[in-house]
Amino acid sequence: MGRRSRAERRAARKTKRANKKLKRADKREANGNTKRAEALRKRAAVLKEKSTTIKSQINGQVIRGLSAQIVEVNSLGNYRIKANWNFQQNELTAYDKLNLTLAPANPLRNNSWKQEGETTTSASTFTFKELTKNLRYTVKLFGSQNGTKKLLDRTFVKKNK
Known part of the structure; x- marks a missing residue:
């Protein structure tokens, strides 16, 4: 091990x-x-x-429909992550707002940074600074119905070796 x-x-x-x-x-x-x-x-x-x-x-588990991958890493160590979700359009109509939150999957570092992207499209790109090598990130998709927030999905990505 x-x-x-x-x-x-x-x-x-x-x-x-x-x-x-x-x-x-x-x-x-x-x-x-x-x-x-x-x-x-x-x-x-x-x-x-x-x-x-x-x-x-x-041990993060994928609930459904959301995937994310690292698109590019620039010289500053900034990563661009692209998150997609493949829900059926009719599944999404019930929500007033959809919003993605990106955070380290390691809960001990959760206060290091957080970036939220509000979007209703099926793909969203985030940029953020990498903290340590091989850190795992979590992408959360929230939907809000009349102001109440619901976690629809989450997925974990690992930095490519």
Whole structure:
């Protein structure tokens, strides 16, 4: 098995820390300190939750109809990604607005940048700066019906080696 990604390693650390806390909680309870044990279990639960969300986001799955590929990389390291979706036209008429969001698939870097393109055409091109080699990106397609946003689809692309 190859080297685990940064997010996976971080998730594993969180799980390890959580398990340590649970072990300590058991010890405390054995010595009659139930209050402390409760607090530790609570904190461990939060850590576990965090590590699982990261893991589940690493294995992105395509729901339907949306595909994206890197079109070009210029000398500045800017990528142009083209996203297409092949929904039937009648499927789209129910939505007032369609909009694509591009973000790194690695949730730990989610605040690094975000770019949204509002569009109702079937192809959209985004430009953004690459952050690290082999980072995975996610393209999300949102549709809004009377102001309520719905995630219609998402897909993951990897930088070409």
